[in-house]
Amino acid sequence: MKSLYLSLFEECRKEYEAELARGKVDEARKYALKCAEILKTLAEKMPGRREFYLEKARRWEEAAEELKTSPPRGTQASLKGGASTDEYRAQVEGLIARSTVTWRDIGGLEDVKRLLARNVAIAFAKRPEAIKPWRGILLFGPPGTGKTLLASAAAGSLKATFFNVKASEVLSKYYGESSKLITALYELAREKAPSIVFIDEVDALSLKRESVHEATRRTLATLLSEIDGFKGGEEEFVLTLASTNTPWDLDEALLSRFPLRIYVPLPDREAIKEIVKIHTKGLDISGLDLDGIAEESVKRLYSGREIANLCNLAIHHMLEEENPELADFEVLSEGDPRKLELRIRPLEMRDFEEAFKKIKSPLTKKYVERYERWAREFGG
Template sequence: MSDAVDDVEMPYDENASQQEKVEALRERLEVLEGQNEEMRDKLLDASAENNKYQQKLERLTHENKKLKQSPLFVATVQELTNEGIVIKQHGNNQEALTEVTDETRGRVEPDDRVAVNNSLSIVKVLDDETDVRARVMQVEHKPDVGYADIGGIDEQMEEVRETVELPLKSPEMFDEVGIDPPSGVLLYGPPGTGKTMLAKAVANQTDATFIKMAGSELVHKFIGEGAKLVRDLFELARQSQPAVIFIDEIDAIAAKRTESKTSGDAEVQRTMMQLLSEMDGFDERGNISIIAATNRFDMLDRAILRPGRFDRLIEVPKPDAEGREMIFQIHTRSMNVADGVDYEALAEVADDASGADIKAICTEAGMFAIRDDRTEVRMEDFEQAWEKIQQESDADEEAVSKTFA
């Protein structure tokens, strides 16, 4: 340590006076303190960035692992016998005797739900059924999203209101006129354009319960569960009517049939058939509207699009310049924005942004102001935020393609 200090070049001449030396050292100290501060900031930023990438990596690794796993089947324990455990598989209702370790035997009782692998060995004991439902379905009684929170998709909003609101608000009118009320709408378009918001706003406007189910969650859980969960979903909606059922990523359960005949495909088919029959059983469906959404319209099986299932197919595109300007205004409503901020110009700069991107730009612009120790958000904060978000989405795409390569 002392060697290092000896090696340091002093910021003064050997012949300088004592006072000159002290002065020079003070100046050097100031510079070093400044540099130290800068380094500390950079370190902080870098560790925050590192943390973020770490989390992203963990998430992607986890997803990758999940995709590589072979599917598990669900069964219910019937009986514990000396030869093993009798289980009944969901889906095909076949009974089977499976041998188990003493440890597993100690953990299960008749009526427990278990996940079994291809050779019917018990892999895990499943949670309570209600937990599974809670994970797959999200229920909100009067979600707090209003039409005024949605920008740039007025035409689509009008169409959704026309088709979904009236049957929920005045179902008796359809009875009196003697026609079937519209059953639902399918919203399609790129991610983050406001499809979920639209469904929530309708539920809010009609005082309906909003029940969301993610298609991908349905089929990536356990074999034999999807169809049952669809049944449960409609049952829950019937109990809470009026209700809006929102099926996000419907392409996960209603994709075109492929040639491959894996057990996973059969499971998806069963889930889709259950959905179709629930949608067709309109008489018993009650005061319930269905709104489904997809980013992959091209992937949908034509069966789901047959007349009587979705009355309207509504495209929800990315917003145009005017729409982007409105969305900027919506998301900055409660922000402390400087006078010079020009939303029209911002809408031009962020020319490819979706509604969700604009929301992210506004939050990030606020972060730029905070990092700069300001409470007012300026035009340049918004511009830098858009650049940062574009860079991040490029990096995201790269990380995904590397992880799955």
């Protein structure tokens, strides 16, 4: 029912803008009033969002009155916040990412994938009223362990609308207006359900951070309210996935909205071998000692991202040896690089030995132990 009214509102909004562009002020005013009526109906249908929709309706009525008393000189009318609402919607639409990632695209992390896949499926499946899915799931662990990839796979497996949001960018780019963007984000997510909102670096919103500004507090309050959902009326379910590299920075209010907390650890030996196979697909790796590469990677505390970089460096070492002319400026300047056909050979351990020399993990054993302690104490 809600989706029907939102579709009607969207049609009226577009007609309003079209009539304004044509200079037909009276027609535009009629559509502005229709928009207000639809929003008032939504306020009745959704008690939990009553004030939100009534405020939007009031703005559209003001826009209609403004068109009556002082028609715009240009082709656009000021909506006293209504236009900015459309701008927020446009910004939010830019956060939609089309995910084609599947669980098979992620090497290792079998327990993590099963746990996440099961809970995401429960969230969107048809279920008895007694079964309450988690509204918020937190992925935490060292940098580069695949948290964003896991969220993408969750969306890709469901063919859900995937909103990829970096909390730090929202706070900096939309400073002072971030809470309005969060409201627009969840409004659109409900329209396009099934939806997954992925908030990366969610710790940027934590009140534990030093020098927390009022704008951050408002943004956090809005986010917590949206994750909770609203009682009464029909509302499409939106799953919020969040990730952090510093779970200990999350305050209690934020942490409580993510009762399911999944530790995404550094890859083990078997996972590393799978990651190497993924990132060397199409090349001959029969001569590689995968156990040796895995052993060395574990010893060096490599994350999935560093193993991907390791493979890339090893491949480039092979290409440099087989294609020395790539470093010859004279040869390259005389021809078209797009017509070059690269020579390749099977990857060898010496390619990886060279790559190991260039990659250093930023982690220490003490830092990894901190994640493990937090997982034991707060994970679930």
